[in-house]
Amino acid sequence: MPTYSASEISSLGGDRETALIAGDGGLQFVNKLRFSITGIGAGLAWLAFGLSCLRWPDIGDWPRTEAVAYTAFAIAGGIAIATTAQAALGKFGDGVQRRAPWLFALGVFLTLWELATAKFGWLPLPFFPPPQSIVEVYTDDLPKLLDSAFASVKLQLGGYFIGAVVGFLTGVSIGWSRLAGYWVHPILRFIGPLPATAWLPIAFFTFPSAWSASTFLIALATGFPVTVLTWSGVASVSTAYYDVARTLGAKPSFLVTKVAIPAALPHVFVGLFMGLGASFAVLVVAEMIGVKAGLGFYLQWAQGWASYNNMYAALIVMSLLCSGAITLLFKVRDRLLVWQKGVVKW
Amino acid sequence: MVALATAFKPAATGASLDVKGVSHAFDIDGSVLPVLDDVSISVASGEFVALLGPSGCGKSTLLRLVAGLEPPRAGTLDEDGVAITGPYPSRVVVFQDPTLFPWRTVWDNVALGLEAQGVLKTQRHRVDAAIDLVGLGAFRKAYPHQLSGGMAQRVALARALVNDPRILVLDEPLGKLDSLTRITMQAELVSLWQRNGFTALLVTHDVEEALFLANRVIVFSDRPARVTADITVDRPYPRHRGDPHLAELRRQILRLLGLDATW
Ligand SMILES: Nc1ncnc2c1ncn2[C@@H]1O[C@H](COP(=O)(O)OP(=O)(O)O)[C@@H](O)[C@H]1O
Ligand SMILES: [Mg+2]
Numbered sequence: 001m002p003t004y005s006a007s008e009i010s011s012l013g014g015d016r017e018t019a020l021i022a023g024d025g026g027l028q029f030v031n032k033l034r035f036s037i038t039g040i041g042a043g044l045a046w047l048a049f050g051l052s053c054l055r056w057p058d059i060g061d062w063p064r065t066e067a068v069a070y071t072a073f074a075i076a077g078g079i080a081i082a083t084t085a086q087a088a089l090g091k092f093g094d095g096v097q098r099r100a101p102w103l104f105a106l107g108v109f110l111t112l113w114e115l116a117t118a119k120f121g122w123l124p125l126p127f128f129p130p131p132q133s134i135v136e137v138y139t140d141d142l143p144k145l146l147d148s149a150f151a152s153v154k155l156q157l158g159g160y161f162i163g164a165v166v167g168f169l170t171g172v173s174i175g176w177s178r179l180a181g182y183w184v185h186p187i188l189r190f191i192g193p194l195p196a197t198a199w200l201p202i203a204f205f206t207f208p209s210a211w212s213a214s215t216f217l218i219a220l221a222t223g224f225p226v227t228v229l230t231w232s233g234v235a236s237v238s239t240a241y242y243d244v245a246r247t248l249g250a251k252p253s254f255l256v257t258k259v260a261i262p263a264a265l266p267h268v269f270v271g272l273f274m275g276l277g278a279s280f281a282v283l284v285v286a287e288m289i290g291v292k293a294g295l296g297f298y299l300q301w302a303q304g305w306a307s308y309n310n311m312y313a314a315l316i317v318m319s320l321l322c323s324g325a326i327t328l329l330f331k332v333r334d335r336l337l338v339w340q341k342g343v344v345k346w
Numbered sequence: 347m348v349a350l351a352t353a354f355k356p357a358a359t360g361a362s363l364d365v366k367g368v369s370h371a372f373d374i375d376g377s378v379l380p381v382l383d384d385v386s387i388s389v390a391s392g393e394f395v396a397l398l399g400p401s402g403c404g405k406s407t408l409l410r411l412v413a414g415l416e417p418p419r420a421g422t423l424d425e426d427g428v429a430i431t432g433p434y435p436s437r438v439v440v441f442q443d444p445t446l447f448p449w450r451t452v453w454d455n456v457a458l459g460l461e462a463q464g465v466l467k468t469q470r471h472r473v474d475a476a477i478d479l480v481g482l483g484a485f486r487k488a489y490p491h492q493l494s495g496g497m498a499q500r501v502a503l504a505r506a507l508v509n510d511p512r513i514l515v516l517d518e519p520l521g522k523l524d525s526l527t528r529i530t531m532q533a534e535l536v537s538l539w540q541r542n543g544f545t546a547l548l549v550t551h552d553v554e555e556a557l558f559l560a561n562r563v564i565v566f567s568d569r570p571a572r573v574t575a576d577i578t579v580d581r582p583y584p585r586h587r588g589d590p591h592l593a594e595l596r597r598q599i600l601r602l603l604g605l606d607a608t609w
Contacts (some may be wrong), residue, residue: 159469238445240441240443240445240448241445243410243413243415243439243441243445244439244441244445244461244505245458246415246433247413247414247415247435247437247438247439248435248438248458248459248462248463248505248509249433249434249435249459249462249463249509250458250462251462254461254462258461258462259447261447262447262450263447263450264389264559295560324398337449339448339449339450339451339489339490339491340448340491
């Protein structure tokens with residue numbers, strides 16, 4: 001429904017038609033304004049969150065309550081404007097509009113959480129910190145948290161990369177060569193199913209540093225699923241493809257790199273996803289037990305001080321990082337496997 | 347009629363093929379399954395020979411031996427008098443399933459042979475020419491899952507032809523196509539063969555197709571396959587499906603296959 005009340009809004013450069021109709025460029029912009037129920041609802045939910053912060057006094061000592069409230073108001077306003085002017089804002093407007101129901105749910109959740117913790121204490125306090133105390137971690141303890149996140153990413157990347165490469169090469173060789181299969185398969189069956197964390201005590205003694213031990217364990221956790229799935233991918237390539245390539249003059253190296261590996265790639269990615277999940281678990285445990293850095297260590301340290309807000313803050317960062325890593329892997333997969341139809345969207 | 351007569355004369359670039367006393371068998375769970383029984387076929391350079399036989403008699407197996415994908419248990423196979431010991435791109439097979447590589451575009455599929463032989467860099471134009479030849483110029487960048495069955499089989503044909511084979515081995519390449527596409531592609535095959543002059547060895551289960559395309563039709567027995575007839579189809583190209591001479595040959599062949607009662 002067009003709203004004409006905002007006709008003062010400056011011109012965005014009206015086209016010929018608007019000029020003919022009204023001679024007023026602003027009308028074109030105004031014509032694009034649409035109130036969206038979900039957008040207004042989401043704005044109201046965030047408004048409620050902000051108000052809930054200010055309406056009642058905190059039952060504890062949290063310096064960021066007001067800042068959180070004003071941020072909530074800003075977000076509420078942002079949502080309302082972005083959804084109303086959706087058509088004029090292009091992609092950004094569409095994005096906010098599409099997420100409006102979720103933004104609404106989030107606003108409601110935050111309001112309830114605020115009331116249940118900071119205001120009325122329905123949830124037992126040290127274990128369920130209010131939103132503003134988690135925000136406080138991000139504003140006041142940011143350097144330490146960033147350091148920890150950086151350390152985790154570094155450790156994870158190194159171990160995952162080594163594990164993925166070694167696993168891939170091992171998988172290809174045992175899938176391709178009978179001899180490699182003969183020697184590697186029993187070892188794989190014996191060691192592979194063992195949870196990588198079972199190696200922790202030994203690894204921390206035998207490796208020169210906790211960092212190298214953890215890298216090894218992460219690589220191990222990644223390597224096993226990657227190996228097995230690469231192997232099964234290579235082994236299940238239809239012989240018809242090899243026949244075609246051979247009659248066209250392909251040599252064995254061509255059959256491996258241009259037939260077996262591309263054909264096995266969908267399997268390889270399943271292995272890479274499984275390896276990613278397994279390696280996250282090892283990373284956190286290794287950081288909690290041996291490495292004196294990283295988000296796992298931060299969690300452990302926060303627990304020692306019973307500062308649950310720090311733990312939740314670290315958990316949120318951890319979840320964003322893990323989810324980001326998986327998103328990245330999906331992106332890589334979608335690029336490499338464009339030829340597949342109906343790939344799962346993450 | 348003059349054009350037909352000249353078209354009948356095969357070009358000289360095809361290789362001759364000699365199959366001499368070839369027998370083959372498979373081991374299945376310890377027992378031996380004989381598949382080819384003393385098969386001898388001689389195909390002249392540039393000839394188009396069709397192989398007909400009951401399903402499962404061993405036709406595809408014979409083609410695999412010709413392609414060099416397997417060695418025969420007994421007998422010899424020669425290309426231009428030289429023994430066939432392994433696959434070589436002068437003998438290219440078009441299989442019943444197009445077997446396109448799903449991770450490669452049409453262009454990359456057709457380029458496969460040149461790439462495998464390490465000559466793609468200097469021969470890229472041949473890939474484009476082969477794709478144009480089968481009329482898929484607009485689909486260079488398409489992936490196999492975006493193609494219809496007939497288009498996929500055309501790509502498989504282009505992938506074979508780009509290597510300029512001296513013997514083109516066709517294993518029921520049109521078997522899975524709808525009848526309209528099949529008739530179109532049969533005509534295309536004839537003109538490709540006439541233009542390029544390769545030797546063609548075609549397995550088919552369609553008697554009419556064999557008679558429409560081939561200089562000679564070889565009929566096999568039930569498994570283990572033996573040659574039961576070698577029929578020369580002495581008609582000029584392009585042939586007409588209503589040709590009474592071909593109808594008579596078809597009756598004859600169906601009788602050999604034990605199917606005359608149904609006609
Ligand atoms: N690799 C193989 N291993 C065992 N048996 C096979 C193999 N390939 C084909 N056969 C058998 O050989 C026989 C002939 O097969 P084939 O040559 O494919 O027949 P067709 O004449 O229909 O093309 C069939 O009975 C088939 O089961
Ligand atoms: Mg067959």
